[in-house]
Amino acid sequence: xxxxxxxxxxxxxxxxxxxxxxxxxxxxxxxxxxxxxxxxxxxxxxxxxxxxxxxxxxxxxxxxxxxxxxxxxxxxxxxxxxxxxxxxxxxxxxxxxxxxxxxxxxxxxxxxxxxxxxxxxxxxxxxxxxxxxxxxxxxxxxxxxxxxxxxxxxxxxxxxxxxxxxxxxxxxxxxxxxxxxxxxxxxxxxxxxxxxxxxxxxxxxxxxxxxxxxxxxxxxxxxxxxxxxxxxxxxx
Numbered sequence: 504x505x506x507x508x509x510x511x512x513x514x515x516x517x518x519x520x521x522x523x524x525x526x527x528x529x530x531x532x533x534x535x536x537x538x539x540x541x542x543x544x545x546x547x548x549x550x551x552x553x554x555x556x557x558x559x560x561x562x563x564x565x566x567x568x569x570x571x572x573x574x575x576x577x578x579x580x581x582x583x584x585x586x587x588x589x590x591x592x593x594x595x596x597x598x599x600x601x602x603x604x605x606x607x608x609x610x611x612x613x614x615x616x617x618x619x620x621x622x623x624x625x626x627x628x629x630x631x632x633x634x635x636x637x638x639x640x641x642x643x644x645x646x647x648x649x650x651x652x653x654x655x656x657x658x659x660x661x662x663x664x665x666x667x668x669x670x671x672x673x674x675x676x677x678x679x680x681x682x683x684x685x686x687x688x689x690x691x692x693x694x695x696x697x698x699x700x701x702x703x704x705x706x707x708x709x710x711x712x713x714x715x716x717x718x719x720x721x722x723x724x725x726x727x728x729x730x731x732x733x734x735x736x737x738x739x
Contacts, residue, residue, distance in 0.1 A: 510542055511652045528667040529676055532660060533563045536635075539656055540565035543649065545637045546616070547572075550660060551584060552625070552633035554679060555686040556716075556723050557709075559584055559634055562676060568638050571615040575608055580710065582608040584634045587622040589706070591631045593650060595621045598642035619643040621650065623657040627664055630687070632680060635660055686724040693727030696734040 526534075532550055540548040547566030551559035551573060561573045576582040582605050587594040596602045597619055599609040612618075619639040624631040635657045667677050690712070697708035712730070716723045 511648075511655055528663050528674065529562070531663050535656055535660055535663075536563040537565050539635075539637060539653070542652065543637045545643075546640045547638045548636065549638075550625070550633060550635050552664075552676070552680055553588070553631075553683040553687070555682045557683070557687065557690060559588060562633075566638075568615065568617050568640070569636070572612065572617060572620075572636070572638065575611045575615065575617075579605070579607040579611065580713065581605040582612070583620040584622045584636055587624045587636075588631050588634050591624050591626070593621075593623050593654065595645040595650065597644050600642070616640040619645070621645045621653055623653045625657060625664065626661050627668065627680075627684075630684075632664065632683065689724055689727045689731060693730040696730050700734075 536548050536550055539545075547564070547568035549561050549564035549566075549569030549572070551561050551569075554560050558577050559573060561569050564570060572582070572584065576585050583594045583596050586592075586604070596604070599605075599613050599618055599620070602609060612620075617638050618641055620636060621638075622634050622636040625633040625635060635653060637653065664680070667674060668680065670677065673681070690709070693712055694705050694708040697703060697711060698705060701708075703711075712723055712726055716726045719726070
């Protein structure tokens with residue numbers, strides 16, 4: 504199914520009531536995901552938010568494929584949603600069997616009937632806090648209209664998330680996201696320490712921190728706090 508700009512305008516007009524209504528943000532996000540699923544004519548759509556370990560966790564999904572996507576990306580620490588999240592850019596892949604960017608992820612995803620993915624990062628305070636994605640079990644080109652549609656739904660979801668975070672009454676989802684934001688600050692500081700000390704890229708630094716956390720069976724944030732604390736010179 505090709506996405507038309509007329510379809511997008513109609514859907515966003517219908518979903519626009521969430522901006523001013525009293526529906527719970529969690530419910531509104533599920534509505535956005537199911538509308539995307541129907542409009543794109545895909546095999547799955549979903550919204551993932553970062554947790555304190557900086558893993559993308561599904562909070563709204565139209566299909567089990569999104570649960571598989573979450574599991575595979577965490578297991579292999581790579582994939583289109585992670586790339587969109589980390590690079591803060593729209594990422595599309597038409598055929599994972601032919602794409603060479605994420606070899607371990609691609610092999611596992613195709614075996615779970617995920618072949619094509621279009622992922623858009625969710626912005627909050629000049630950072631990415633999650634990803635909105637659609638998936639297909641067949642190879643599929645993503646049209647410019649489809650990319651614009653996903654960006655429009657992303658903006659709507661971002662507005663809802665921002666309102667949730669600014670609310671005086673924090674929901675469980677808002678507390679989870681705040682924990683992820685707090686964790687990211689110390690992780691970014693630790694990455695900076697390793698990058699300066701060893702002259703390595705940010706992604707390599709993060710993978711080293713994650714590997715140490717796995718080896719010691721500890722939280723990434725705890726490892727990062729130690730790295731930062733040890734990097735601060737003690738007072739004479």
